[in-house]
Amino acid sequence: MEDEVVEKDFGDLAINMGPQHPSTHGVFRLKLYLQGEKINKVEPFLGYLHRGVEKLTEVLDYDMIPPILERDDYLSPTSNSLGFVNAVERMSNISVPKKASYIRVLTAELQRISSHLVALGTYGLDLGGALGGGGSLFLYCFKERENILDIMEKLTGTRFHTNMNQIGGVRYDVNTDLIKQIKNLTEYLRPILTEYKDIISKDEIFIKRTKDVGTISSELVQEAGGSGPVARASGINFDIRKNKPYECYDEFDFDIPLGTNGDSYDRTIVRIQENLESLKIIEQITNGIPSGDLSSRKPIKSAKLLKPPKGSYYSSVESPRGELGFFIVSDGSSIPYRMKIRSPSFSNLSIIETILPGNFVADSVTILGSLDPVFGDVDR
Numbered sequence: 106m107e108d109e110v111v112e113k114d115f116g117d118l119a120i121n122m123g124p125q126h127p128s129t130h131g132v133f134r135l136k137l138y139l140q141g142e143k144i145n146k147v148e149p150f151l152g153y154l155h156r157g158v159e160k161l162t163e164v165l166d167y168d169m170i171p172p173i174l175e176r177d178d179y180l181s182p183t184s185n186s187l188g189f190v191n192a193v194e195r196m197s198n199i200s201v202p203k204k205a206s207y208i209r210v211l212t213a214e215l216q217r218i219s220s221h222l223v224a225l226g227t228y229g230l231d232l233g234g235a236l237g238g239g240g241s242l243f244l245y246c247f248k249e250r251e252n253i254l255d256i257m258e259k260l261t262g263t264r265f266h267t268n269m270n271q272i273g274g275v276r277y278d279v280n281t282d283l284i285k286q287i288k289n290l291t292e293y294l295r296p297i298l299t300e301y302k303d304i305i306s307k308d309e310i311f312i313k314r315t316k317d318v319g320t321i322s323s324e325l326v327q328e329a330g331g332s333g334p335v336a337r338a339s340g341i342n343f344d345i346r347k348n349k350p351y352e353c354y355d356e357f358d359f360d361i362p363l364g365t366n367g368d369s370y371d372r373t374i375v376r377i378q379e380n381l382e383s384l385k386i387i388e389q390i391t392n393g394i395p396s397g398d399l400s401s402r403k404p405i406k407s408a409k410l411l412k413p414p415k416g417s418y419y420s421s422v423e424s425p426r427g428e429l430g431f432f433i434v435s436d437g438s439s440i441p442y443r444m445k446i447r448s449p450s451f452s453n454l455s456i457i458e459t460i461l462p463g464n465f466v467a468d469s470v471t472i473l474g475s476l477d478p479v480f481g482d483v484d485r
Contacts, residue, residue, distance in 0.1 A: 117139060118139045119137065119139070120136075120137050120139065121134055121135070121137075122135040122136075122137055122469060123135055124153055132153040132154045132480040132484070133149070133150070133151065133478075134150040134153070135147055135148070135461075135469065135473075136148040136150065137461075137466060137469065139466055142465050142466055142467070143463065143464070143465060143466075144461050144463065144464055144465070144466055145462055146462055147457065147458050147461045147462060148458075149457060149458060151480075151483060151484055152484055153480070153484065154480045154481055154483070154484040155484040155485065156176075156484070157485075158173060158174070158177060158446070158485045159445060159446060159485060162441050163440065163441060163442070163444070164440065166410055166411070166439050167193055167272060167410075167411045167413070167439065167440075167441065168271065168272060168410075170189060170441075171185075171186035171189055171190060171268065171270055171271065171272075172186070172268045174186050174446075175266045175267070175268065176266065177446070177448075177479075177481050177482050178220075178425075178426065178429070178450070178481060178482040179265075179479065179481050180216075180219070180220040180223050180224075180425070180479055181213075181216045181217065181219070181220040181424055181425045181426075182216065182266050182267060183209075183212045183213055183216050183267060183270060184213060184216065184217075184424035184429055185429065186269070186270040187213055187270050187352075188420065188421060188422040188424070188429045188430065188431050189431050190271065190272045190273075191351055191352075191420045191431075192418055192419070192420035192431040193272050193411070193413060193433070194272060194273065195418060195420055196413045196414070196416065196418040196433065196435060197272075197411065197414070199273050199402065200401050201273060201274055201352075201400075201401060202397045202398045202399065202400065202401055203353065203395050204394065204395050204396060204397040204398065204399065205273075205274035205275045205397075205399050205400060205401075206352045206353045207353060207390050207394050208269075208275045208279060208394075208399075209269075209270060209275060209352055210352050210353060210354065210357075210390060211279070211287075211387060211390045211391075211394075212257070212267070212269055213422075214386050214387050215253050215256065215257065215287075215383075216253070216257075216425070217380070217383050217425045218253060218380045218383050218384070219250050220425035221377070221379060222249055222253075223246065223247075224376055224477045225246050225373065225376065225377065226242055226243040226244075226245070226246030226247055226250075227243065227474070228474045228475070228477075229241075229243050229246075230243050231470050231471070231473075231474040232310075232311065232471060232474070242301070242304070245297075246301075249294060249297060252290055253290070256283065256286060256287060256290065259283055259286070260279060260283060261276070261277050262277075271400065271402075272402065273400045273401045273402035274399045274400025274401060275399050275400065276399070276400075277399075278399055284391050287387065287391050288388070288391050291388050291391070294380075294384060295381065295384055298381055298384070299381070301377055302374065302377045302378070305374065306374070311370075312370065314369075314468075314471055315368065315475070316366075316368060316369075316370045317366065317368050317370075318368055318369045318370075318464065318468050318471050318472065319368055319369045319460055319461075319468065319471060319472030319475055320460070321335065321338075321339050321367040321368075321456055321460055322339060322367060323339045323340050323341050323367065325459060325460075326339045326367070327341070329452060329453075329455050329456045329459075330452040330455075331427070331452055331453050331456055332427030332428040332449050332452065332453070333423070333424070333425070333426045333427025333428070333449050334372055334375045334376050334379065334425075334477070335372060335426075335427065335453045335456070335476060336427065337361065337362065337363050337364065337375050338363075338366075338367050338368075338371035338372040338374075338375045339367030339371075340364060340365060340367065341363075342361060344361045344423055345422060345423040345428060346359075346423045347361055349421070351420075351422060354386075356389075357385075357389050358385065358389065359382045359383075359386050360382055361382075362374075362375045362378035362379055362382065363375070369471050369474075369475035372475045372476070373475065376477070410439035412437060412439050413435045413437075414437060415436055415437045416434075416435055417433070417434045417435070418433050418435070419431070419432045419433075421447065424449055425477075426449040426450050426477060426478070426479065426482065427450075427453060428447065428449050428452075429446075429447065429448065429449055429482075430447030431444065431445075431447070432444065432445040432447065446485055448482045448485065449482070450477075450479050450482035450483045451482070451483045453476050453477075453478060454476060454478045454483055456476070457472065457476065460472060
């Protein structure tokens, strides 16, 4: 006798959103079960961008890994390498010169602004008619982002995957001309970013599309392991830069923006406010960057390989998307025995299965875009 196949009734229609969809960029698929225009159930499908990065690290020396990791969250490459080198430095008791630490924070905050500008600009496109038809704000955001990429190119020789951070310090120094250029940029960006916030808070279409849409409670965020702007928009006052300071963040004065409703609107506003706080940090760095060495280690050309002591270690940093953690198991050799990456995009994206049901199918793009996932960071 043939086994009976029992299918649960989740609605009249099941449709695929992605991977060939403008808002999923060919690397993510949602199967939506609909009752009319309402979503009853969601099934996410991941792995379209999986490259086996964690497994790859098991055949690379510690010094060879940072450039590979910069390809994960490709909108904020230095956050990936910074989290890894922080973990290795702690497990190996390697000190970092203060000047190198300042430069690390400087580049991390510049790329935080750059990443949030991409999030804001592309979100306008996702929402179509909002924010000047979508295209206007998109072009403005990318125009300002170009200024940051120009600075990264002047500092490192490349605009994007900079290979800036190395174990024990940084590879490149900042000169007087570059400091002046960064100061001019912060003065230029502050009124523009403030204007972006005003535009959004007064845009009727944007408010209608995002207010009370995709609301995430603080309890749900904590259950899912959410972090970053997604968690802070729900009122959770946690930022690793403040709560578990690393590098020299404890030397700088900045605030942690929080939301109250945890909806798509709050998540967007929190990111804009974070950009303004990042400008405060950058201004403090450019006004008092110390002198000294760029690294506490000999040049990597040295034949001696780094061999951390045996044991397991975890360290995390605050990336633009939240807590980016690295769990490393060392067997005492120059190659990690095992490494696991705690991806903020993955944890934040896991919430979508819970919050999409009950919403209109037209709001699925609004909610997904507000989480700001980077799928290189999700799939690894």
